[in-house]
Amino acid sequence: MLLAVCQEFDIETDNDVIPRIAFGFAGGIGNTGAVCGAVAGAVMAISLKQGRAESMEDALAKLDVPQEFRRRFEAEMGKLTCRELTGADLSTAESRMKYMDSDIPQTVCFPAVGAAYRIVVEMLNET
Numbered sequence: 854m855l856l857a858v859c860q861e862f863d864i865e866t867d868n869d870v871i872p873r874i875a876f877g878f879a880g881g882i883g884n885t886g887a888v889c890g891a892v893a894g895a896v897m898a899i900s901l902k903q904g905r906a907e908s909m910e911d912a913l914a915k916l917d918v919p920q921e922f923r924r925r926f927e928a929e930m931g932k933l934t935c936r937e938l939t940g941a942d943l944s945t946a947e948s949r950m951k952y953m954d955s956d957i958p959q960t961v962c963f964p965a966v967g968a969a970y971r972i973v974v975e976m977l978n979e980t
Contacts, residue, residue: 854891854966858898881935884943889935891969902977925972
């Protein structure tokens, strides 16, 4: 998701860095069920596009964008965390196998990534 947004907005990256830096967010931060990796990737994409703040006022304005992303994503998907979105516990090998054998990746995860990407692109095109 993060790499796709970078490509959409011609953000120069080492294409190997993005997948490596975002990998740990899989399964809600290392399969802990925390924040959805698509959400984390979206916030990173927003930050890459916006750049660092130059003042406190600028920082507060820029932080409005990920805040609005969160609001829109949660309104569409209902939740923000991997465990709440999927209903899956990915912390054990057995539970990960059960998850992979289910339809959850197709019915929840892929739509979450799609929603995150679409929302970020819409928002960044608005700014």
